[in-house]
Amino acid sequence: MSTTAKNVNLAPLGQANPRPARFYLSMALRYLVLIAIGLVLFTPFILATLGSFKTDAEIIAFPPKFLPQNWLVENWAKVWNTDLGQGGTFPRWLFNTAFLAVTVAVLEVIFCSMAAYSFARLKFPGRDLVFNFMLGTLMIPGAVTLIPGFVLMGKLHLLNTFWSLILPGMVSAGGIFMLTQFFKSIPSDLEEAALIDGASHLQIFKDVILPLARPALLTVFILQFQAMWNAFLQPLLYLNTPDKYVLNVALSIFQQQFKAQWNLTLVGAMFNAIPVLLLFFIFSRYYIEGVAYAGVKG
Amino acid sequence: MQKQMGNTTRSGNLAAIVTFVLILAIVLGIALLNAPTRGGPQVMASASSYLAEVGKTAIPFMIAVGILAAVLGGIAANVVRREWANPRRRQALIVGYSFLAPYLLVTLVFTVGVILFAFYISFTQYDIFSAPQWVNLENYAKAFRGLTDPIQKAFIQSLYNVFWYALIVVPIQTAAAIFLAVMLNRPMRFRQFFRMIFYAPSVTSSVVITLIFIWFYLKTGYINFLFAKVFGLVGLTWQNVNWLGDPRGLIQLVVQAFGGNIPSTQWYLRGPSIAWCAIMFQNIFTTAPTFMIMFLAALQDINPTLYEAASIDGASGWNQFWKITLPLLRPIILLVVVLGTIGALQVFDQVYLATQGGPLGTSQVPVFLVFSEALGKQGPIQMGYASALAFILAVIIFFFTFLQRRFLETGTEMY
Numbered sequence: 264m265s266t267t268a269k270n271v272n273l274a275p276l277g278q279a280n281p282r283p284a285r286f287y288l289s290m291a292l293r294y295l296v297l298i299a300i301g302l303v304l305f306t307p308f309i310l311a312t313l314g315s316f317k318t319d320a321e322i323i324a325f326p327p328k329f330l331p332q333n334w335l336v337e338n339w340a341k342v343w344n345t346d347l348g349q350g351g352t353f354p355r356w357l358f359n360t361a362f363l364a365v366t367v368a369v370l371e372v373i374f375c376s377m378a379a380y381s382f383a384r385l386k387f388p389g390r391d392l393v394f395n396f397m398l399g400t401l402m403i404p405g406a407v408t409l410i411p412g413f414v415l416m417g418k419l420h421l422l423n424t425f426w427s428l429i430l431p432g433m434v435s436a437g438g439i440f441m442l443t444q445f446f447k448s449i450p451s452d453l454e455e456a457a458l459i460d461g462a463s464h465l466q467i468f469k470d471v472i473l474p475l476a477r478p479a480l481l482t483v484f485i486l487q488f489q490a491m492w493n494a495f496l497q498p499l500l501y502l503n504t505p506d507k508y509v510l511n512v513a514l515s516i517f518q519q520q521f522k523a524q525w526n527l528t529l530v531g532a533m534f535n536a537i538p539v540l541l542l543f544f545i546f547s548r549y550y551i552e553g554v555a556y557a558g559v560k561g
Numbered sequence: 562m563q564k565q566m567g568n569t570t571r572s573g574n575l576a577a578i579v580t581f582v583l584i585l586a587i588v589l590g591i592a593l594l595n596a597p598t599r600g601g602p603q604v605m606a607s608a609s610s611y612l613a614e615v616g617k618t619a620i621p622f623m624i625a626v627g628i629l630a631a632v633l634g635g636i637a638a639n640v641v642r643r644e645w646a647n648p649r650r651r652q653a654l655i656v657g658y659s660f661l662a663p664y665l666l667v668t669l670v671f672t673v674g675v676i677l678f679a680f681y682i683s684f685t686q687y688d689i690f691s692a693p694q695w696v697n698l699e700n701y702a703k704a705f706r707g708l709t710d711p712i713q714k715a716f717i718q719s720l721y722n723v724f725w726y727a728l729i730v731v732p733i734q735t736a737a738a739i740f741l742a743v744m745l746n747r748p749m750r751f752r753q754f755f756r757m758i759f760y761a762p763s764v765t766s767s768v769v770i771t772l773i774f775i776w777f778y779l780k781t782g783y784i785n786f787l788f789a790k791v792f793g794l795v796g797l798t799w800q801n802v803n804w805l806g807d808p809r810g811l812i813q814l815v816v817q818a819f820g821g822n823i824p825s826t827q828w829y830l831r832g833p834s835i836a837w838c839a840i841m842f843q844n845i846f847t848t849a850p851t852f853m854i855m856f857l858a859a860l861q862d863i864n865p866t867l868y869e870a871a872s873i874d875g876a877s878g879w880n881q882f883w884k885i886t887l888p889l890l891r892p893i894i895l896l897v898v899v900l901g902t903i904g905a906l907q908v909f910d911q912v913y914l915a916t917q918g919g920p921l922g923t924s925q926v927p928v929f930l931v932f933s934e935a936l937g938k939q940g941p942i943q944m945g946y947a948s949a950l951a952f953i954l955a956v957i958i959f960f961f962t963f964l965q966r967r968f969l970e971t972g973t974e975m976y
Contacts (some may be wrong), residue, residue: 297744297755300741304759304761310777314776323779325780325781325786350768363882378659378661381657381658382658386653387658388644403672404954404955406928406950406955409931410947411595414689414944415671417605431667432666481629495909500932510766515914518772518914532768537770543757547753551858554851554855
């Protein structure tokens with residue numbers, strides 16, 4: 264595909280001479296534009312990283328300098344060693360965030376794939392009704408369930424515990440929808456053979472469908488991990504002692520506490536950004552497929 | 562034979578009864594958890610004190626949900642009795658719902674249950690510490706009172722703000738996303754690399770991006786620095802702006818430039834404030850790459866022979882873009898526009914961190930208002946009012962989702 268497109272773009276048919284000078288010029292121009300856009304989009308990260316090494320005075324000096332005068336590595340150590348009391352330390356917040364993100368993502372993969380299996384592969388009365396109901400819940404904005412969810416968690420004595428985020432996060436209509444579409448695309452001959460051999464649906468689900476659906480499961484895992492890692496409103500509402508904070512909430516408190524010390528806030532921000540960026544760089548294919556799938560096919 | 566039939570009918574009846582009781586118990590249990598009662602430590606001390614409270618205040622709610630549960634249970638029991646006779650279909654029923662059970666339980670408790678509760682309290686005055694008091698449609702009426710009374714304008718102003726947001730952000734982010742996608746959708750080296758760099762702002766937490774941008778928007782920040790540099794190039798001086806604290810509206814600024822004035826009672830004529838524009842810009846920055854991915858996926862589905870044919874006919878790249886690419890992207894453009902609008906209606910993180918709805922309410926948004934009314938950040942706790950606002954927002958969002966469906970269907974007819 265790429266070769267045909269290249270021919271079309273760069274050497275119009277019927278011309279013997281591909282005009283190399285113009286070709287190289289337009290190519291250089293295109294890369295220049297790409298690099299410029301890339302720089303603009305990546306600027307916040309570059310400036311924030313550099314800023315995180317600046318001194319208190321330098322960070323709010325005008326005009327701002329691009330590079331820090333002295334590289335203050337101890338900013339990073341200072342943030343790592345923050346202690347808000349009541350067990351509110353930075354490593355603790357990092358752990359809380361990672362723990363919640365992994366737990367929710369794993370549970371979601373399990374329960375969403377179960378539901379998706381029954382939507383995609385089983386036939387029983389009420390299935391389409393439940394499926395449409397699920398699509399309906401996709402439309403409910405988070406603001407509607409926010410307050411009553413908070414009240415419910417209070418009644419269950421789950422406020423300020425991780426359960427308040429894990430329990431409602433165990434399933435998501437979006438994840439189920441995505442997996443249902445994927446399961447439907449898996450050819451069913453293998454399962455029919457297994458069924459004739461007397462395998463149960465649980466066995467088919469576990470030994471046939473799940474191994475074949477590994478890329479889709481990974482996509483759901485990564486999207487949910489990222490969603491939970493980046494969640495803000497719910498943790499802000501549900502978790503309120505320093506030992507339970509997640510990074511995002513801790514950061515918002517940082518910002519209020521270190522009003523003028525933007526260098527420290529930026530360190531916190533980078534601590535938060537780096538794990539997700541790394542994960543994304545490693546698994547970008549799955550991320551991108553997931554977003555494209557959720558949007559285009561959903 | 563006859564005896565066997567009798568057995569299956571009897572076990573079918575039994576299964577139907579069990580189903581009915583089970584559904585009734587689950588739904589009533591969920592209703593019990595979500596009953597609109599007084600909260601507070603005394604009521605929550607033990608299960609019995611809570612039950613006593615439910616008995617005092619939430620009997621109508623429980624009866625209403627009970628009727629719903631009975632109808633649902635009756636239908637389900639009927640289905641079970643019908644299916645039970647056939648072993649294969651009986652098994653399908655059991656297996657199907659066992660696979661669905663975790664999803665159904667979680668959704669019923671944490672989505673349907675809480676929505677029933679929210680819907681009920683949206684007609685009451687409720688602050689957790691005392692029993693909800695029925696006020697009919699007062700909360701809904703109050704939301705729109707800002708239309709006549711400028712003192713209660715908060716919700717109307719928040720809708721006004723998101724209206725500007727949708728009007729400005731959505732077209733720009735869509736155009737930017739298409740531009741980015743088209744730039745990337747060419748055979749090239751390092752394509753993967755560029756794609757990752759482009760996408761980075763939308764993977765990161767909005768809290769991180771917002772904090773970095775608050776720092777950029779400081780009076781001594783990079784944005785002012787950039788403006789000062791550009792102005793300096795043409796020999797002008799730039800007065801540093803306090804971006805996130807400036808309530809002056811764009812239309813107001815234009816009017817002022819011509820010597821006019823818009824009084825604060827006519828805030829709705831002032832246009833989006835500078836602070837709000839600053840937040841909008843930041844959002845375009847993070848959402849454009851997200852939507853870029855959708856356009857990239859769609860671009861890859863376009864048949865390359867179309868472009869080959871066009872270039873044989875001598876169409877320029879520019880013409881190919883307008884005559885082939887854009888029309889074929891139409892369904893995705895509509896989808897992105899609607900998703901963008903729905904996202905605009907639900908902005909929260911940026912506002913909470915950067916402006917808390919200020920200055921002068923010019924960056925107030927519905928979700929932040931729901932949040933602060935429910936927690937009593939501005940005066941008394943008003944959970945009923947907050948719920949009413951959330952439902953109004955939901956209706957607006959349903960409306961846009963409905964439009965999306967319609968547009969998408971007409972959009973795909975083109976193929």
